[in-house]
Amino acid sequence: MSLRVYAIAYLIFLYAPIVLLPLFAFNDATIIAFPLSGFTTEWFSALKTNGSLHGALTNSLIIAGCTAVFSTLLGMCAARAAAMSHFPGKGGITGFVMLPLVLPEIIVAVSLLVILRQVLGLDLGNWTIIMAHVLICTPFSIAILNGAFGNLDPSMEEAALDLGESRWSAFRLVTLPLVMPGIISSMLISFTISLDEFIIAFFLTGSDPTLPVYIWGLLRFPAQLPVVMALGTILVALSIILLTIAELFRRRGIKRSGAKDTGGFL
Amino acid sequence: MNAGTALTQDQSRAIRLLGVPFVYAVLLLAVPLGAIVLFSFWTQDFMAVDTTFTLDNYREIADSPIYAMLLQRSLMVSGIVTAVTVVLAYPVAYFISFHVAPSKKSLWLFLITIPFWTSYLIRVFLWKVILGYNGVINSGLIQVGLIEEPLTFILYNVNAVIITLAHAFAPFAILPIFVVLEKIDRSLLEASQDLGESRLSTFFRVTLPLSMPGVVGAVLIVFIPTVGDYVTPELMGGAGGKLIANMIQTQFLQLNNAPLGAALAIVAMLCVTAIALVFVFLNRRWLRGRR
Numbered sequence: 067m068s069l070r071v072y073a074i075a076y077l078i079f080l081y082a083p084i085v086l087l088p089l090f091a092f093n094d095a096t097i098i099a100f101p102l103s104g105f106t107t108e109w110f111s112a113l114k115t116n117g118s119l120h121g122a123l124t125n126s127l128i129i130a131g132c133t134a135v136f137s138t139l140l141g142m143c144a145a146r147a148a149a150m151s152h153f154p155g156k157g158g159i160t161g162f163v164m165l166p167l168v169l170p171e172i173i174v175a176v177s178l179l180v181i182l183r184q185v186l187g188l189d190l191g192n193w194t195i196i197m198a199h200v201l202i203c204t205p206f207s208i209a210i211l212n213g214a215f216g217n218l219d220p221s222m223e224e225a226a227l228d229l230g231e232s233r234w235s236a237f238r239l240v241t242l243p244l245v246m247p248g249i250i251s252s253m254l255i256s257f258t259i260s261l262d263e264f265i266i267a268f269f270l271t272g273s274d275p276t277l278p279v280y281i282w283g284l285l286r287f288p289a290q291l292p293v294v295m296a297l298g299t300i301l302v303a304l305s306i307i308l309l310t311i312a313e314l315f316r317r318r319g320i321k322r323s324g325a326k327d328t329g330g331f332l
Numbered sequence: 333m334n335a336g337t338a339l340t341q342d343q344s345r346a347i348r349l350l351g352v353p354f355v356y357a358v359l360l361l362a363v364p365l366g367a368i369v370l371f372s373f374w375t376q377d378f379m380a381v382d383t384t385f386t387l388d389n390y391r392e393i394a395d396s397p398i399y400a401m402l403l404q405r406s407l408m409v410s411g412i413v414t415a416v417t418v419v420l421a422y423p424v425a426y427f428i429s430f431h432v433a434p435s436k437k438s439l440w441l442f443l444i445t446i447p448f449w450t451s452y453l454i455r456v457f458l459w460k461v462i463l464g465y466n467g468v469i470n471s472g473l474i475q476v477g478l479i480e481e482p483l484t485f486i487l488y489n490v491n492a493v494i495i496t497l498a499h500a501f502a503p504f505a506i507l508p509i510f511v512v513l514e515k516i517d518r519s520l521l522e523a524s525q526d527l528g529e530s531r532l533s534t535f536f537r538v539t540l541p542l543s544m545p546g547v548v549g550a551v552l553i554v555f556i557p558t559v560g561d562y563v564t565p566e567l568m569g570g571a572g573g574k575l576i577a578n579m580i581q582t583q584f585l586q587l588n589n590a591p592l593g594a595a596l597a598i599v600a601m602l603c604v605t606a607i608a609l610v611f612v613f614l615n616r617r618w619l620r621g622r623r
Binding site: 184198 | 340342343345346347349350352353354356357358360361362363364365367368371381420423424426427428431438440442443444445446447449450451452453454455457458459461462466468499502503552553556557558559560561562563567577580581584585590593594597600601604
């Protein structure tokens with residue numbers, strides 16, 4: 067019983083900062099502090115007319131979209147390989163692909179910056195961020211897709227092969243529909259990670275900032291803070307919606323492959 | 333059909349599939365990491381990079397006390413954050429694994445992971461709102477009448493960095509512990525109690541040792557990334573709360589001294605890896621000693 071109380075208190079602690087966000091986003095004062103003074107939607111209207119914000123948002127959406135697609139493709143390769151037969155060195159190779167999960171992001175950021183700028187002499191842009199985000203999102207995609215591919219009964223695809231389908235169409239017609247919920251879930255998670263990622267984007271961003279890099283710039287101007295709160299409210303709401311959809315798809319995928327749900331995304 | 337080391341058709345197909353993400357990781361992770369190792373032995377000569385092999389960067393790091401101080405503070409902060417996070421997270425993981433109905437478990441895990449996925453930058457900033465001079469805690473305590481002057485020791489110092497990081501990494505600590513707790517055979521716990529152990533001693537003699545791999549996983553997954561965070565110390569740390577990652581960032585982006593930054597990054601990585609390995613080793617010995 068006391069454990070339950072503790073767990074609920076812990077949840078409240080986790081959510082405490084996020085709960086404050088809408089409070090200040092609708093608060094009629096430029097200073098972010100209590101007591102609240104009144105209700106306003108002024109900060110949200112300010113977002114609508116902000117051109118540089120829209121540019122940053124577009125950038126972030128392009129980056130997040132590309133990252134979602136590519137990291138899920140890489141994740142599918144790894145998860146399908148993991149579900150197939152064992153070969154020597156498999157564990158080590160998978161471990162290496164999963165490494166960005168535990169590597170400090172600043173290490174990924176500086177090493178990519180060195181190779182792109184100093185060694186290859188390339189200009190930074192959205193594509194450099196996409197490349198880095200695919201690297202850090204792939205482990206998450208693999209973790210989600212392992213759940214989808216790993217529980218699959220291989221005899222279903224074999225049956226399709228025996229009945230005369232080619233290898234590709236057996237995959238497309240039998241396996242793909244079964245793992246589709248996992249794929250969607252993986253794409254949504256990668257999208258969310260990429261959309262929120264700041265540490266790497268800050269190093270690799272070119273002349274056009276991503277949304278988090280833009281927000282970072284705003285944090286230095288106290289007058290802009292209520293607008294940041296409004297923007298944050300929208301972002302958090304968006305993240306929660308995307309994640310809820312991802313979770314629903316993940317569960318559906320596990321149900322479809324006939325396995326028991328063992329827990330969350332990781 | 334296959335003799336010796338020859339691979340089956342299935343195996344070679346699996347290798348080709350896994351090869352795609354592997355090659356990607358080699359090109360974007362191993363090669364760049366190799367490049368910063370190389371860079372750390374070069375020096376910045378005004379605008380150009382001098383490519384003669386030298387240990388100057390490492391010598392500078394060893395000689396200037398600021399780097400040792402920052403590194404030490406970084407490791408200390410990460411260590412405290414890890415300890416706090418894991419100790420606070422363990423009961424939650426235990427509760428979800430042992431006391432929540434199986435159908436509700438994934439809902440709990442989902443609720444715990446949601447804050448982790450939402451804008452990191454904004455979450456860190458919100459802690460500034462909570463801990464600030466006119467922040468939630470100070471104005472709350474003043475209104476209640478517990479204090480008269482706002483508390484100043486909770487923002488722009490190491491404490492604030494620790495609180496914020498511990499909050500940000502909380503879900504990371506719960507998941508590995510939960511996964512291991514789920515795998516524990518419940519009949520072992522019954523056996524222990526049947527043999528006369530109390531519930532508390534069952535926990536310390538059966539559950540806790542069996543869940544140590546998850547605790548180790550949680551420690552590593554919190555300790556290693558926190559060393560590389562520069563957002564939280566930048567926003568929350570003030571002048572006295574800067575960490576090694578801020579210095580690496582400054583060397584790369586402001587001082588334009590990539591070789592020194594690379595050397596710092598490598599020294600930081602080596603320290604973190606060494607501590608992580610010692611921790612894993614000690615834990616193994618401790619577990620073996622108990623058998």
